[in-house]
Amino acid sequence: MAKGKKNQKKPHNRQKAEKGRPPQQQPKTTEVTCTGLTDDGKGIATWKGKRLEVPHLLPGEKAEVAVPKRGPAKVVKILEANENRQKAPCPYFYECGGCQIQHMTQTAQYDFKQGVVDRLMKPFGKPEPIMTMEEPFGYRNKNTMTFGEGKKRQVIGGLYAANSHDLIEVDRCLIHDPKADAIIGTIKKMLSSFKLQAYNEDTGRGFLRHVLIKVGKTSGQVMVVLVTGTPEFKGKNNFLKALRRDHPEITTIIQNINTRRDSMVLGNQEKVLFGKGFITDTLGGLEFEISSRSFYQINPVQTEKLYGKAVELAGLSGKETVIDAYCGIGTIGLIASKQAGNVIGVEMNKGAVKDAIRNSKHNHVKNARFHQDDAGEFMTKMAAAGEKADVVILDPPRSGSDEAFLSSVAKLAPSRVVYVSCNPETQARDLHYLTKQGYNVQEIQPVDMFPQTYHVETVVLLTKKS
Numbered sequence: 001m002a003k004g005k006k007n008q009k010k011p012h013n014r015q016k017a018e019k020g021r022p023p024q025q026q027p028k029t030t031e032v033t034c035t036g037l038t039d040d041g042k043g044i045a046t047w048k049g050k051r052l053e054v055p056h057l058l059p060g061e062k063a064e065v066a067v068p069k070r071g072p073a074k075v076v077k078i079l080e081a082n083e084n085r086q087k088a089p090c091p092y093f094y095e096c097g098g099c100q101i102q103h104m105t106q107t108a109q110y111d112f113k114q115g116v117v118d119r120l121m122k123p124f125g126k127p128e129p130i131m132t133m134e135e136p137f138g139y140r141n142k143n144t145m146t147f148g149e150g151k152k153r154q155v156i157g158g159l160y161a162a163n164s165h166d167l168i169e170v171d172r173c174l175i176h177d178p179k180a181d182a183i184i185g186t187i188k189k190m191l192s193s194f195k196l197q198a199y200n201e202d203t204g205r206g207f208l209r210h211v212l213i214k215v216g217k218t219s220g221q222v223m224v225v226l227v228t229g230t231p232e233f234k235g236k237n238n239f240l241k242a243l244r245r246d247h248p249e250i251t252t253i254i255q256n257i258n259t260r261r262d263s264m265v266l267g268n269q270e271k272v273l274f275g276k277g278f279i280t281d282t283l284g285g286l287e288f289e290i291s292s293r294s295f296y297q298i299n300p301v302q303t304e305k306l307y308g309k310a311v312e313l314a315g316l317s318g319k320e321t322v323i324d325a326y327c328g329i330g331t332i333g334l335i336a337s338k339q340a341g342n343v344i345g346v347e348m349n350k351g352a353v354k355d356a357i358r359n360s361k362h363n364h365v366k367n368a369r370f371h372q373d374d375a376g377e378f379m380t381k382m383a384a385a386g387e388k389a390d391v392v393i394l395d396p397p398r399s400g401s402d403e404a405f406l407s408s409v410a411k412l413a414p415s416r417v418v419y420v421s422c423n424p425e426t427q428a429r430d431l432h433y434l435t436k437q438g439y440n441v442q443e444i445q446p447v448d449m450f451p452q453t454y455h456v457e458t459v460v461l462l463t464k465k466s
């Protein structure tokens, strides 16, 4: 849900900016009929002969909609509702930018995601029914709330409003782990009794910027990261004592110091204040160490299904050489290593590679090696050296893979390619390339990794044409 936050513009001091500004005109309202949905779940309508995208509107619905000069259109009143509409369970849904489709019933959410995948994958075959989640709330193991000052310098702890960098006070986010929000609530209350200020983005002063909580869903371990604008931590010992007294479930506490003036959540400096500085969690029968910065899939229940499917599609017999490209902390490769001859992981992020190596030792995996490199360059070098691989598993970022990587796949000529993606649009682009390079798509499996949001994960099996 935090996707895109980093790139959002820094806000101005809104209070200052509003002084002397003429009162804002109310945006015009108009009646529209929704004819379809964008791939990110917005309604599509026509206004003044042009396409208008309206968040929270469903196909067939008639609505009165406000159309401001700048920014997204907004539903003022639904005049005729679609049967798939429901009252969003979260009271912050219409303001907050975290979830986009809570106004759809759960079944309609699945139909929407299935429809997006079916359309994008049509040239390659018919996707399997989406893997759904039995309990599609409270699934996140990584939960962040941001702290700031309100107009009266009061502490605000919450999430950013949609399409903006304005903070809205949120006590409970329904996709967060409830334990995480309870700890954040306690910290919010403790700030004033410990005379600690929230960080003010405009002045660059103040103490608490964010609280990041990671929860090991199977281990029950809890990491609290206090992201502070200054290294000084007044009353630290008593603060930690009080926090741990109220939340004995906390297993480690870290202070991350972020003095940057941009909107990156974590700074580069860290102090472990309590515990080991990491938590562990179990996935695919292995135990992974998770630090504050490690990339780790945020929905472990669905990740078990996703990785299980990816390993099944790899069709391993115990002898194969498997490449785990874009491997992060090595999760997929290490899980696959139990059924493979050997695993070669490649990942650009240095910290993640260190984590992957540590995780392979921790799990006594002897047949996996990890390399820090650009995946495309690494594969190009492998192909040039005449090396071979039996299976390539790739799980690139949202932007997808690149030509260097995909053309090297064709040269390495693995019999199977298992492509995991969090963006079916870039995945479809890359599948077009691979199918022209001698591969056939055999199976397409969508997985709902991010319920209540428009995001959908897919895993695709390609095999070499004989």
Ligand SMILES: C[S@@+](CC[C@H](N)C(=O)[O-])C[C@H]1O[C@@H](n2cnc3c(N)ncnc32)[C@H](O)[C@@H]1O
Pocket (backbone or CB within 6 Å): 295, 296, 297, 325, 326, 327, 328, 329, 330, 331, 332, 346, 347, 348, 349, 352, 373, 374, 375, 376, 395, 396, 397, 398, 422
């Ligand atoms: C979607 S994550 C997948 C991580 C891992 N497979 C998992 O499931 O946890 C994508 C990973 O690709 C890495 N990455 C991004 N661009 C890369 C590149 N050009 N070469 C290698 N790794 C890259 C990112 O650092 C990130 O760890």
